[in-house]
Amino acid sequence: MVRIIMKLKSKIQLTFIISILLFTIVGCRCTLLPSAEEKQKLQPISLRYWRVWDSPSNFSGILSAYSAVHPNISISMQILRYEEFERKLLEAYADQKPPDIISFHYAWLPKYVDKKYITPLPSKISMAFQYKQTTMGIKEETIIELKNTPIPTLTQLKNDFIETVSNDVVIDNKIYGLPLSLDTMVLYYNRDLLDKARIPVPPTNWEEFQTAVKKITALNEKGGIEIAGAALGSADNILRSPDILMLLMKQSGASIIQNGSVQFTSSKRAGYNPGLVALQFYTDFSNPQKEVYSWNNEMPDSLRAFADKKLAFYFGYSYDLPSIISFSRNTLNLGITKMPQLQQGEPEANIANYWVETVSSRSKHINEAWDFILFETSKKQVESYLTSAKKPTALRALVDTQLKDEKMNIFASQLLTSQSWYRGKDINAAEEIIKDMINNVNAGQDPAQSLNMAAQRIQQTIN
Template sequence: MRIFNKEINNVTLIIIGAIIVIVLLVSSVFLGVLPGSKSQKAPPATLEFWGLFDDSSVWQPIFDEYRKTYSGTFFKYTQMEPATYEQKLIEALASGESPDIIMFHSSWLPKHGNKVSPLPETAMTLRDFQETFPDVATIDFVSNGKIYALPVWTDVLSMFYNKDLFNAAGIAEPPKTWEDFIEVVQKLTGKDKSGNLIKSGAAIGAADNVDNAADILSLLMLQTGTKMISDYGMEAVFDDAIMVGGVNYKPGESALRFYTDFANPKSSAYVWNDKLTNSFDAFASGQAAVVFDYAVNIPRLRQKAPNLRLGVASIPQLSGGSKTVNYADFWGYSVPAASKNSVSAWEFIIFLTSADKNRYFANTVSRPAARRDILNEQKSLPELGVFAESVLSATNWYQTDPAAIENIFKDMINAVVLGNIKPANAISAAAARVSSLMRK
């Protein structure tokens, strides 16, 4: 048998060596070893993680699984109080005592975007983000092509109703349009001979005793086609008129009037007033048949009213509306710019958004998932299915200071309900105040 000569052997060895190098380089990219890969090896670190709503028992299995791959990563998890979280976070960042992973609200990018670091572009492309998560995540967490937070779960305003009260009133299904809603809640409302409310068909119309009042009003404005802010983002325009069929029409004013009519004793829609107890408590006790709330509050409701037969339905839409509009309010996870462990922190957040982890987390805490594929799986679930479907058509709007704007919207509602101010004047004053905030 003839043996190749030395020259041929050298050429062969060079070719084989080149092939091996190429294979190793390609493998390195796919394994996330080199820059430009989807994931980079996380250096050893102890990650300080500030969370909300969920205790460490929810997170520990995720931490344990992550450490199977990244044994040098440890976690210090703190469950914060929602009421004081934002202020404590601001104070921690100012003092140089920054956590490594934080919960970042869907409305925070205008106000706090400069306090967090964007996701490294090598970790996830904008296209991948948009294909993975609902459209509202792009609205809330992306600016100038950079991703500032990743959602692990989502949430959307929905209609909670008391099944027993609906059955007793002979109402077979929840209303799908606002026109039907008015008719249904009148059947569920009880009044004495003087017209005083004994039982409410729905907690809607006021501000101070209606949870999520500003969100409900924002939703109505968006459903009516209201443009909330100017194109350049420096002025509120939700009081502006638009041309419809050759006639000037103010959709924002119309939405405000529609909302406040539910708390107007002179209106045929009257079902609520400012003297009643808080909407959440009224619903839990059976004094209100309907409230508008988020999935994150279902556990609290079940704890307060374990015997309540809860029904969940999508928010009513406008009759003949050209598209379905829902309202999202949720949290993502981000990394403060001051974190000393940003690479490891982002690596863990990306890990959370994988399909199996997203499925575990969403199902464990009973909230709508963040990924489109897992949302599709949840559509068949009795309660979460409503949220999973609705979040795909959900939106919200750019708010420079969410807490301040919520108060402005409440003041606008109160001006109409309690101050006898015309909706046109109330909304004009509110828009001026929001514009002033935006120019600061």
């Protein structure tokens, strides 16, 4: 009986030893014996990432999280000044050394697609994931697993992001970029100047806005503007003046650009010219003969005037806030409210302004570059970025969260009604044409003629 027990114990011990050996050999295969495909995907990769505006610290959490699952991939981020960005980018392409990942304005996409400088999101991306795993509490192993990265469909893109994104980043049914955030223009105001003019709340529509501007604007004995109600009417000293005018056109009912055609003047209402109505409304604010006269070409730039407390209303984006606080030395009694709209009952319209992340067609690691973009624009990672960068979201899933954020709720409240206005190949030229149109009207040219000439010139940037 004892001999039988001893034999049984020996068999159990032998089985246990064999199991441990098998466990060691098989279990370690993930680390020591990767497949040929795994070996290829585990090769060290360096990705270069060019951006403007942001600080690298806004991405520290994202980069760390990505490195944890892809330790073989290193990403070096370079922040360039806006004034030099496109010049240096084009020089890099000319030298055959562009960055792998690029962040640029959504309106640049058609131009860069046309030049074949960027590549769309691939239909399939396979990546090697690495993570630690402890088995049976005995041994920690590095597990290597090949996974296909989920690729969003066009329907998913539309469901996940603010409406304008799918309209802007999809070209020939391919996705060419994804945003981390999306900005909307709001109305900044000086609470002290409104209080002085006995205006208890900021305007919500343009009729109230005109009334407020007339109450606030103060002229000296020579007719010079001492305190400006609004920075409207001119072109070159008003930041984002083309956006303001295009928003007025949208609210007036103009399609602006539809199916590749400039539509400033078309309307469903017979005899109504929405572009002309918007242009005349805008330029009235720089016409000394009008009651709403409050601005002219002699004024400083609009942001500086607002920060210096010489301007009551300033139209700007969330990215303007740090400059306003800095220039005013944080002494401005600042308020932020939604953009004025037409009278109640009319559909709300707002302007969108944002940048997208895309991949160079010259990159040697297109799949890995796009995999990182998909990772950084996912909900969890975007939350990290938005919290650090203090920007409005481009993801629908985060709108409600930002509506509860005191510093973001005004911007977030406009996201679902915001649209971009330009879809062509040269946004910079189009904006200069709009400024020319404004200046021509202020110089005495017939507004209808100026509008038609501008539409023809902008059409040339689209064809």
